[in-house]
Amino acid sequence: MILRNYVAIDLEMTGLNARRDSILEIGAVRVKDKKIEAEYQAMIHPHLELPEEVIRLTGITNEMAAGGRELDEVIPEIIEFCKESVLLGHNVVFDYGFLKQAAKNRNAEFEHPGIDTLKIARKLLEPDVKKTLQMLCDRYGIYREHRHRALDDAMAVRELYEIFEAEYEAQQPELFMPFPLMYKAKKQSPATNRQKNHLKELADYHKVTLNVSWETLTKNEASRQIDRLTARYGRIP
Numbered sequence: 001m002i003l004r005n006y007v008a009i010d011l012e013m014t015g016l017n018a019r020r021d022s023i024l025e026i027g028a029v030r031v032k033d034k035k036i037e038a039e040y041q042a043m044i045h046p047h048l049e050l051p052e053e054v055i056r057l058t059g060i061t062n063e064m065a066a067g068g069r070e071l072d073e074v075i076p077e078i079i080e081f082c083k084e085s086v087l088l089g090h091n092v093v094f095d096y097g098f099l100k101q102a103a104k105n106r107n108a109e110f111e112h113p114g115i116d117t118l119k120i121a122r123k124l125l126e127p128d129v130k131k132t133l134q135m136l137c138d139r140y141g142i143y144r145e146h147r148h149r150a151l152d153d154a155m156a157v158r159e160l161y162e163i164f165e166a167e168y169e170a171q172q173p174e175l176f177m178p179f180p181l182m183y184k185a186k187k188q189s190p191a192t193n194r195q196k197n198h199l200k201e202l203a204d205y206h207k208v209t210l211n212v213s214w215e216t217l218t219k220n221e222a223s224r225q226i227d228r229l230t231a232r233y234g235r236i237p
Contacts (some may be wrong), residue, residue, distance in 0.1 A: 010153035027150030043068035097183040104185040113178035191222035
């Protein structure tokens with residue numbers, strides 16, 4: 001059964017942990033009858049200084065991120081964009097985990113089946129072939145104007161899937177069947193007043209300006225900010 005309707009999705013994040021790190025950018029492409037019906041792109045203000053590795057990988061600067069939107073505004077939009085769709089991605093459960101966690105933190109649900117081009121590539125291609133999206137795009141001549149930017153990568157995943165489907169679906173249809181995406185999201189607790197006060201005192205002492213959404217700050221986010229300041233500037237004597 002050829003999949004004709006789905007949403008190809010890709011995220012850029014500040015780290016690898018959905019409970020601790022932040023979504024930085026979302027890109028999505030809604031496909032209907034195998035044709036692009038709509039696109040979605042949003043830059044998210046992460047309320048923290050970006051790691052150098054993220055800047056180097058994505059080309060997203062702190063100035064660009066600071067001009068992003070609040071995740072509280074974006075999550076309802078992407079939920080609506082993906083409504084009742086199969087999600088397509090490269091290591092799709094990774095992106096799914098971040099979106100489900102962000103939705104859960106805002107008392108919303110994000111439940112979808114998925115198809116994973118990384119999983120397909122691992123089944124179909126030789127073991128010594130690198131399966132990163134970049135290497136597969138190079139292998140199949142898929143053009144991306146901006147590598148490691150969410151919408152460009154979502155477009156590339158869609159094209160990669162179409163190539164795989166055309167070449168292999170008839171022989172191995174089971175690889176192209178949607179499967180349940182599993183990620184256990186637990187709503188994160190808001191930061192305590194003690195954490196907020198300590199974070200403010202630490203920033204004031206070291207004369208650091210914080211880009212923090214105090215209203216939606218979670219315990220994990222507060223701890224991460226405190227650890228970051230302490231590691232970079234030291235504790236308050």
